[in-house]
Amino acid sequence: MSTIKKSKDHDFTRGPILGPLVRFAMPVLLALFLQSMYGAVDLLIVGQFAAPADISAVSTGSQMMMTITNIIAGFSMGTTILLGQQIGRGEQKKGGRTVGASIYLFGTMGIAMMLVMILFAGQIAAIMKAPAEAFAATTAYLRICGGGALIIIAYNLIGSIFRGIGDSATPLITVAIACVANIIGDLVLVAGFHMGTAGAAIATVAAQAVSVMISLVLVRKKGLPFAFDRSMIRPDKALIGKVTMLGAPIAFSDLLVGISFLVIQAIVNALGVIPSAGIGVAEKVCGFVMLVPSSFMQSLSAFVAQNIGAGKKDRAVRTLHIGIGLSLLAGLVMFYTAFFHGDLLAGIFSRNSEVILAAADYLKAYAIDCLLTAIFFCFVGFYNGLGMTRFVMIQGIIGAFCVRVPVSYLMSRQTPVSLFHIGLATPLSSLLQVILCLGCMVYVRKTWKREGEK
Numbered sequence: 001m002s003t004i005k006k007s008k009d010h011d012f013t014r015g016p017i018l019g020p021l022v023r024f025a026m027p028v029l030l031a032l033f034l035q036s037m038y039g040a041v042d043l044l045i046v047g048q049f050a051a052p053a054d055i056s057a058v059s060t061g062s063q064m065m066m067t068i069t070n071i072i073a074g075f076s077m078g079t080t081i082l083l084g085q086q087i088g089r090g091e092q093k094k095g096g097r098t099v100g101a102s103i104y105l106f107g108t109m110g111i112a113m114m115l116v117m118i119l120f121a122g123q124i125a126a127i128m129k130a131p132a133e134a135f136a137a138t139t140a141y142l143r144i145c146g147g148g149a150l151i152i153i154a155y156n157l158i159g160s161i162f163r164g165i166g167d168s169a170t171p172l173i174t175v176a177i178a179c180v181a182n183i184i185g186d187l188v189l190v191a192g193f194h195m196g197t198a199g200a201a202i203a204t205v206a207a208q209a210v211s212v213m214i215s216l217v218l219v220r221k222k223g224l225p226f227a228f229d230r231s232m233i234r235p236d237k238a239l240i241g242k243v244t245m246l247g248a249p250i251a252f253s254d255l256l257v258g259i260s261f262l263v264i265q266a267i268v269n270a271l272g273v274i275p276s277a278g279i280g281v282a283e284k285v286c287g288f289v290m291l292v293p294s295s296f297m298q299s300l301s302a303f304v305a306q307n308i309g310a311g312k313k314d315r316a317v318r319t320l321h322i323g324i325g326l327s328l329l330a331g332l333v334m335f336y337t338a339f340f341h342g343d344l345l346a347g348i349f350s351r352n353s354e355v356i357l358a359a360a361d362y363l364k365a366y367a368i369d370c371l372l373t374a375i376f377f378c379f380v381g382f383y384n385g386l387g388m389t390r391f392v393m394i395q396g397i398i399g400a401f402c403v404r405v406p407v408s409y410l411m412s413r414q415t416p417v418s419l420f421h422i423g424l425a426t427p428l429s430s431l432l433q434v435i436l437c438l439g440c441m442v443y444v445r446k447t448w449k450r451e452g453e454k
Helices: 018-049 052-088 092-119 121-127 132-147 149-164 169-192 196-222 237-269 273-289 291-309 313-340 342-346 353-386 389-412 419-423 425-453
Strands: none
Touching (some): 018 052, 018 169, 018 196, 018 273, 018 313, 052 092, 052 149, 052 237, 052 273, 052 291, 092 121, 092 149, 092 237, 121 132, 132 149, 149 169, 149 291, 237 389, 237 419, 273 291, 273 313, 273 342, 273 419, 291 313, 291 353, 313 353, 342 353, 353 389, 353 419, 353 425, 389 419, 389 425, 419 425
């Protein structure tokens, strides 16, 4: 059984907002940064010690794995939200059962996902239209990473549990150590043994395994704010239903959004190895560019969930406004850097001048998106904290398939083809989603007002 610790240090329902929000968001930001380093280090080292075909394979394979990881992270938000609301209501005793039900649920998902990725890696690479020169390497990357699906799921579930109880520092520690392990693995396997794409995949899975093992040690050492033992790992239908109700819409939304980006990757793959490698490099840069809004999205989910659980709606809204303001400041810096110095950023991941120019062209469109996601991601975190995950799913689907995919396809049919024009699909999608979120806020305010009048 785990030891029980006090959770007063992680109570977001009282006192100032700005300081605690920043202190909670900073470890989340750093953890996301280091997590992004997994794929980025793979691409960076492969880009320095291998051919453009290997860059294409890693970029395509990691895009698929990023989609899968985002789905798992989205689903695990159900655990984060439920734990946060339980703590906000003072129902810590239910926490152990919630964690046990989540472990059972995600373990089952992990086994199924592992089998699918191992058995159908070739078919997935074909759907992704991996270039012929990079097809075998892409398949190998997907199969190796897919074999580590249980490890990926365990890492994300543990992180969601810690964030749900208001602890964002522990996941940072584990991912920092794992990032170092990944860098060492890449240098040994890719640069040293010249294993190329396969070496990068092995290093990534091994690093995440290290993260999971360290996380389990820290759980036993630091304890949880509720009792937990192995007997609680069981198919509790009621709790699994609650976690699924909250997490499934987010996961489904992330799946469809991920599919939309995979479609864009497939569209660009059909243009050849250089555009494929270029967009792969650009996506890795974008992963870092989007870190600040992503960190506020996760932080707001935990922060707002506790306040909604405690019935402090006005405090939840003030948290949203503060989050948007801070995120926008960072967004302005990211816009300038990505738009005017995209070639320098892309040059970190590739020595090939053609690949760098292609990536920089695509990054100009993402620079515009920095300003919109600063607002949009904070709204998503807010609505997740409220438990309005179905709305998050709906607006994600609308943005992905009413704007991002059709605009990308139409732009790819233009002559000459411009990666900047293809990339414009993303900020256009975000603009629509900001409008939808603002409209939903009007609805939420009116609903709260009616409830207050009763």
